[in-house]
């Protein structure tokens with residue numbers, strides 16, 4: 636990531652909004668913002684496939700669900716945060732292969748630390764799980780509040796956007812999908 640270029644751009648923004656970038660409190664701001672963006676967009680330089688390398692034989696062929704994984708990302712339209720929870724469930728494939736629970740949260744991190752829209756973030760998590768873990772089915776639900784709707788624009792705080800991505804057997808079989816959703820939606 637080009638930190639010097641971000642610094643220059645942030646200095647320009649400060650001038651454009653009518654601030655003095657050389658006043659005491661702002662002198663280090665462009666450099667701080669550059670470092671913050673390097674963290675917030677670190678997922679752009681990570682191959683998500685590297686996250687799901689650890690898998691275990693468990694002969695577990697029923698639903699595995701991790702609820703309430705903290706999600707923080709930046710919407711690609713305004714570069715303002717959206718935050719909430721991710722719920723990720725999968726039914727292992729016929730080999731009963733599972734992955735480490737933390738890897739599901741790591742997967743959220745990799746995709747969230749990019750400019751995003753909530754729908755794509757949801758689908759990317761589901762698609763990568765299908766690709767790398769070859770499970771029978773996957774369900775991913777995200778519930779987030781978008782600061783671009785709360786702090787500006789329509790200024791409706793508290794509104795939650797719920798997105799889901801359902802793949803494989805959970806997409807085909809309404810009964811097992813309903814069972815998974817009942818555990819997810821409270």
Ligand SMILES: Nc1nc2c(ncn2[C@@H]2O[C@H](COP(=O)(O)OP(=O)(O)OP(=O)(O)O)[C@@H](O)[C@H]2O)c(=O)[nH]1
Pocket residue numbers: 710711712751752753754781783784787788789
């Ligand atoms: N579908 C979707 N929309 C998003 C997401 N994050 C932000 N948005 C929306 O992106 C839209 C951008 O709309 P525009 O009309 O181009 O931009 P704008 O004039 O700033 O829109 P307002 O927010 O309505 O003031 C807005 O409606 C945002 O609420 C997201 O993750 N998914």
Ligand SMILES: [Zn+2]
Pocket residue numbers: 710711712713714715781783784
């Ligand atoms: Zn936005």
